[in-house]
Amino acid sequence: MINSFAELPGTLIAGLRFLFFPDRDFLQKKYEDHRRFTIIVSAFLSVLWAALWGWDWVIDPVGADNTVVLRLFFLVALAYSLTLYFIRKSSSWLAIITVVGMLAAEANFILILNHLDNGIVYGLGGFMYCMFIAVLVFQCFSLITNIIYTLSATLLPHLAGELAIADNFQHFQYAALIWPAALLAIVTQVVQSHHYLLRYKLERQLEALSTTDALTGARNRRYFIPLLAKEIRRAKRTGQKLSLLMLDIDMFKRVNDTYGHLTGDRVIHNVSVIGHQFARDIDVVARLGGEEFAILLTACDQQQAVQVAERIRSAIASVTMYSEDKAVFSYTVSIGVAELEESDKDERCFLGRADSALYEAKESGRNRVVLATDVKGVFNSRNRALTSENSECPES
Ligand SMILES: Nc1nc2c(ncn2[C@@H]2O[C@H](COP(=O)(O)OP(=O)(O)OP(=O)(O)O)[C@@H](O)[C@H]2O)c(=O)[nH]1
Numbered sequence: 001m002i003n004s005f006a007e008l009p010g011t012l013i014a015g016l017r018f019l020f021f022p023d024r025d026f027l028q029k030k031y032e033d034h035r036r037f038t039i040i041v042s043a044f045l046s047v048l049w050a051a052l053w054g055w056d057w058v059i060d061p062v063g064a065d066n067t068v069v070l071r072l073f074f075l076v077a078l079a080y081s082l083t084l085y086f087i088r089k090s091s092s093w094l095a096i097i098t099v100v101g102m103l104a105a106e107a108n109f110i111l112i113l114n115h116l117d118n119g120i121v122y123g124l125g126g127f128m129y130c131m132f133i134a135v136l137v138f139q140c141f142s143l144i145t146n147i148i149y150t151l152s153a154t155l156l157p158h159l160a161g162e163l164a165i166a167d168n169f170q171h172f173q174y175a176a177l178i179w180p181a182a183l184l185a186i187v188t189q190v191v192q193s194h195h196y197l198l199r200y201k202l203e204r205q206l207e208a209l210s211t212t213d214a215l216t217g218a219r220n221r222r223y224f225i226p227l228l229a230k231e232i233r234r235a236k237r238t239g240q241k242l243s244l245l246m247l248d249i250d251m252f253k254r255v256n257d258t259y260g261h262l263t264g265d266r267v268i269h270n271v272s273v274i275g276h277q278f279a280r281d282i283d284v285v286a287r288l289g290g291e292e293f294a295i296l297l298t299a300c301d302q303q304q305a306v307q308v309a310e311r312i313r314s315a316i317a318s319v320t321m322y323s324e325d326k327a328v329f330s331y332t333v334s335i336g337v338a339e340l341e342e343s344d345k346d347e348r349c350f351l352g353r354a355d356s357a358l359y360e361a362k363e364s365g366r367n368r369v370v371l372a373t374d375v376k377g378v379f380n381s382r383n384r385a386l387t388s389e390n391s392e393c394p395e396s
Pocket residue numbers: 215248249250251252253254256260261262263264265268289290291362366
């Protein structure tokens with residue numbers, strides 16, 4: 001966000017630096033957002049360029065007999081469109097293939113013009129096309145790819161003229177018309193890419209806001225539940241251990257009633273801070289709502305998970321808190337621990353087992369850690385919303 005006009009140059013320079021050296025995530029998102037557009041444009045151009053044989057015929061009906069086959073070559077771009085339809089991952093190879101393919105199309109165009117009377121003069125408009133095309137087709141690639149293509153496409157006819165591949169090529173005439181168009185294309189690409197960068201940043205900010213809990217900065221339920229489902233699938237596929245802690249503040253209503261909601265909020269925040277302290281970078285701490293947290297421990301079996309839970313529980317129990325009016329108090333948490341089992345059909349079953357262990361921890365006196373496999377008998381969950389009535393989770 002730009003707060004003052006004085007910040008504008010710095011922001012623009014930082015934006016441009018990023019556009020020239022973007023990260024993988026940005027390139028992938030740009031590709032995903034523009035891929036369909038590139039598929040449509042290249043398919044359209046393919047057919048249009050082939051159909052422009054009609055223009056060859058208008059210029060020179062005799063020469064046009066020799067351009068039919070060359071015109072048909074443009075239809076290869078249809079195969080490119082089709083390929084792009086299946087490739088969902090952006091890569092530098094794809095960008096290189098696109099640049100080379102488009103330059104090959106331009107070279108083909110030069111060969112077509114050679115067959116026509118005054119072809120190179122009539123073809124000047126066609127070279128101008130290449131500039132517009134860069135803006136359209138290359139939107140899904142990096143700015144640097146855009147610029148490399150535009151400059152190469154501008155230089156190629158000069159080179160063809162120098163090597164006598166393009167007949168009667170007039171360097172000055174061509175340069176006077178095409179170089180300003182190339183410059184305009186590059187400016188358009190920069191502005192367009194910068195706009196996209198602003199949109200990308202806003203989207204990322206929105207995403208972070210919508211998946212982060214405002215009070216604690218931890219991940220929220222919206223982020224956590226789909227992630228849990230994904231991690232369960234991954235763990236089942238790879239055979240990696242996955243454990244889950246369900247944590248709930250004990251007698252929290254009393255904290256609120258005695259010390260006020262502001263202090264209650266600080267207690268919730270404190271749980272998040274301590275949870276993060278004991279979690280590794282690959283673990284995810286989430287506030288599921290109210291005074292309830294979940295911590296997902298990847299590559300972690302139930303023994304290790306119990307150790308982590310025990311450390312969190314005792315760290316929280318030893319914290320001294322101060323209320324708004326400086327009263328000293330402490331608080332405790334109960335934690336249910338579950339390790340993913342083959343019988344956990346989905347995230348609701350896994351959460352349900354951790355939750356029933358948490359229920360048991362509360363029932364058996366609070367301020368303790370209970371392992372789901374130690375919970376016998378009727379399946380009890382404090383939080384029915386976690387476990388669907390339709391879910392076919394086995395009883396513990
Ligand atoms: N300060 C504050 N309180 C909250 C927030 N969200 C929920 N609460 C309170 O958390 C309390 C939860 O109380 P209960 O569900 O009865 O549980 P408890 O008092 O912790 O009792 P046990 O869980 O059985 O140990 C309620 O008083 C809610 O108002 C919040 O964001 N901030």
